[in-house]
Amino acid sequence: MRNRVVITGMGVCAPNGVGLKAFDEALAEGQSGIRFSEELEKLNFGCQIGGTPQVNQELTDRYFSQLEQKGLNSTGMIYGVIAATDAWEDAGLPPANDEPLWNTGIIFGTGILGVDKFRESIYRVDEGNVRRLGSTAVIQTMASGISAFLGGRFGCGNQVTTNSSACITGTEAIIMGAERIRNGLADSMLVGSTSEGGPYVWGGFDAMRILPRNYNDSPEQASRPMSAEAAGFVPGSGAGAFLIESLESALSRNAVIYAEIAGGHINNGGQREGGSMTAPNSNAVQRCIRMALEDAGVNGSQISAINGHLTATAKDSTEISNWKQALELEGGDFPLINSFKGSIGHCLAAAGSIESVGTVLQLHHGRIYKNVNAEPLHPEIKELIDTTKVPVETRYVQPEIIAKASFGFGDVNACVIFKKYNP
Amino acid sequence: MDQQHLDRLKKIIAVYLPEDVDQGAITLTSDLTSELNINSSHLVDIILDVEDAFDITLENDDMDNMKTVEDALRIIKKKRAESTE
Numbered sequence: 044m045r046n047r048v049v050i051t052g053m054g055v056c057a058p059n060g061v062g063l064k065a066f067d068e069a070l071a072e073g074q075s076g077i078r079f080s081e082e083l084e085k086l087n088f089g090c091q092i093g094g095t096p097q098v099n100q101e102l103t104d105r106y107f108s109q110l111e112q113k114g115l116n117s118t119g120m121i122y123g124v125i126a127a128t129d130a131w132e133d134a135g136l137p138p139a140n141d142e143p144l145w146n147t148g149i150i151f152g153t154g155i156l157g158v159d160k161f162r163e164s165i166y167r168v169d170e171g172n173v174r175r176l177g178s179t180a181v182i183q184t185m186a187s188g189i190s191a192f193l194g195g196r197f198g199c200g201n202q203v204t205t206n207s208s209a210c211i212t213g214t215e216a217i218i219m220g221a222e223r224i225r226n227g228l229a230d231s232m233l234v235g236s237t238s239e240g241g242p243y244v245w246g247g248f249d250a251m252r253i254l255p256r257n258y259n260d261s262p263e264q265a266s267r268p269m270s271a272e273a274a275g276f277v278p279g280s281g282a283g284a285f286l287i288e289s290l291e292s293a294l295s296r297n298a299v300i301y302a303e304i305a306g307g308h309i310n311n312g313g314q315r316e317g318g319s320m321t322a323p324n325s326n327a328v329q330r331c332i333r334m335a336l337e338d339a340g341v342n343g344s345q346i347s348a349i350n351g352h353l354t355a356t357a358k359d360s361t362e363i364s365n366w367k368q369a370l371e372l373e374g375g376d377f378p379l380i381n382s383f384k385g386s387i388g389h390c391l392a393a394a395g396s397i398e399s400v401g402t403v404l405q406l407h408h409g410r411i412y413k414n415v416n417a418e419p420l421h422p423e424i425k426e427l428i429d430t431t432k433v434p435v436e437t438r439y440v441q442p443e444i445i446a447k448a449s450f451g452f453g454d455v456n457a458c459v460i461f462k463k464y465n466p
Numbered sequence: 467m468d469q470q471h472l473d474r475l476k477k478i479i480a481v482y483l484p485e486d487v488d489q490g491a492i493t494l495t496s497d498l499t500s501e502l503n504i505n506s507s508h509l510v511d512i513i514l515d516v517e518d519a520f521d522i523t524l525e526n527d528d529m530d531n532m533k534t535v536e537d538a539l540r541i542i543k544k545k546r547a548e549s550t551e
Contacts, residue, residue, distance in 0.1 A: 110481055113511065177514050178507040 052134025052286030058094030090254035094279030094388035123237030139198025148201030154392035209451030213395025231288035240280025279388030283396030306339030343370030347442035353382035385415030
């Protein structure tokens, strides 16, 4: 007998909105968080646009004490702490007093943390001035700096760790946290992920020439998932967070339940059968989706909607084909499908968590957010599914079950099934 | 002069006090870690702030000897005197 796992708190720090309300409104209206960056222009980037959450000093002051802000130079920490603190408070869990919360843990992922802090440190070290690093260099640049900070803030006494698996990081954190609760190893888990942005994180992708270069004058049009005009993914950044707990724990404290995590699956294509460091093994993708459905005890026809990985590259149609085969559905029976990357870009390690927050907001509020910049739809996608399955206006419907998947470098795949909570 | 140094030092230290320790608790004889409960990892930050505020450079020995507010003032005074010689 495994524990049912439900979501009772969420937080988000996205390029087009910080906080659940702002994010919901932005997605419903298709407001873009993609902006031109003078810094990227100055540094001769081909792609001079990106998605960065708008965090000012006033907002920072709400989440960090003056002492915590001393030497703070890690946007990943800032985004992650904002999203995670919101999720914790949204769930209404009291932080620990003296004794740690032995049954509450954290899995909060990132790709790389404290890039600007690390750069600052490297300059000091190279100048022979290592003694001037201070006490904050390590805690802001270790990957687990984010989970360590959150662990201390809330007093979590269960497993406190940081996972890292490219663009599935956030989705993986949710699935791993849910597994821990399901197996009775924890009552509640703070899960999510954070990703920094800016030239040092995005530069490698620009060098690979996989970012759009012709939209520097029209950033809001640049990210075009599923479109015939898709020209590469627009880099983003931010954080998403969930407080998840056993159904028993949620009911015992009369918590508001956003949704149930019905199941999920994580696998790897082994960089075989057409898969590589950067391209997916379609067999593995389909297997991941099928196993997630099986884990959740649902079949393809029960899925109300899909929130895809759909980054706005030539692989979008391959992804749709994989969904279609995994769900075993014809084009006309295919569920509604959307990608939030049209308005927030690809938030890398934070993509899975930010997009999962949006996915659960759809279940909670009863809506399927519009696809931004999906038109004209890619001809290969038109052949696979009915055009109406790719909504370009927000639909106010009541989805019951939404499948969310993330895929990433290293041939990693993750699929999670969110379900409206029914006692 | 000493009072000015003390005031400046108090301001630096105050940032690192735990939430449950009041600024008024900072006296000449206060031990930074055992009495003011400053996290020992923050001592290196206090040293850096002192260096910046008083335009001095502290050596490892100075750091080891800086247990109380009074110690810090004495070391600052000595370093400032050396640097103006």
